[in-house]
Amino acid sequence: MSTLDKASDSRTELATEESGDALHPVTRAIHWFTVLAIIAVFVSVLIGADLEDPDQKKLIVGFHQSLGLSVLLLNGLRLLWRWWHPMPSLITDPVKRRIGHLSHAAVYSLLMAQPLLGWLYVSARGRTASFWGVPMPALIDKNRELADSIHTWHENTGWLLLALIALHALAALHHHYVLKDGVLRRMVRGR
Template sequence: MTTLSPSSAPARLAHYDTTTIVLHWLTVVLVLGLFALAEIWGFLPRGTPTRRLLQSLHISFGLAFACVFVLRLVWRLSAGRRLPRATSGWMGAASVGVHGLLYLLMAAQIVLGFLFRWAQGEPFAFFGLFDIPTLIPIAHEQRRFIGGLHDTVAWIIITLAALHALAALFHHYVLRDGVLRRMTSSR
């Protein structure tokens, strides 16, 4: 059984700052939206206007996600409020491990998205406002391999994010330790 350590008892009442909370939930919305867009266009015939629109939105929101991710990292490493661990033991270690793995996978996913688009050799536009230039030439033959990795990492992220959400709900409804409230209100 995992219990709160004495030093983390006050952490149950602490909250993250507003910027951390906004960046967290913006990340959630973008990750879910990007995943949904990719899954939906998979059911549409190639070359249809709707499929192309969904792919264009995926690229644009993917670029927005990359910006939010960088902002989140910078904020977390500089001005973001740091709270003590809410739990100790294996639950605390699992929490740190899952958070670290999610950050690593999201960074990898962003890099894979850029590489995949460059390997496709197609325009890389942000909502039609401007194009992202190809910084690293990638052989067109690599697109299937990179695309496969991009898909696999997406499924791993969604699976870990679902486990993360279930853990938050477990903390809220079963343990009743206030962990979820830390990320839902800055008060």
């Protein structure tokens, strides 16, 4: 049996674990840790906006950077996990299934782009991004004009991501309360 056949068999075996009324615990854990990290990222922005003490502001900025890079790491893990562990869809309508796939792809793309834009912004400012106290390498050279542009993209992408997450949550509630198809239950409930 070739390596590709073994990998395909492994993915098929793992996919069968996702069937039924619950998703794999790793799938659920990555999802909910990402949700918590995103909430904390947005809360850190709200808290940081009102701070005047430079030491407190520096602490919140470091927390914000670490959380953002955690989202990047979690999303990278999610993409690897989903490649090895595909989730079967409960949605039978091909148009709705396609919309679901496209919306997930948009959220995953923004979950990668948003922290990378933040990291690029910090680098362009000539500063060092930190991941829970570990200094991260600069992605680009210092460039104040570019930094301002990246910051605008970072802010706008954040609002777009928040809007897509809100639509994602509304769709999950629609599946649960209107369609009653078990889509939300699979992400919440254990086996």
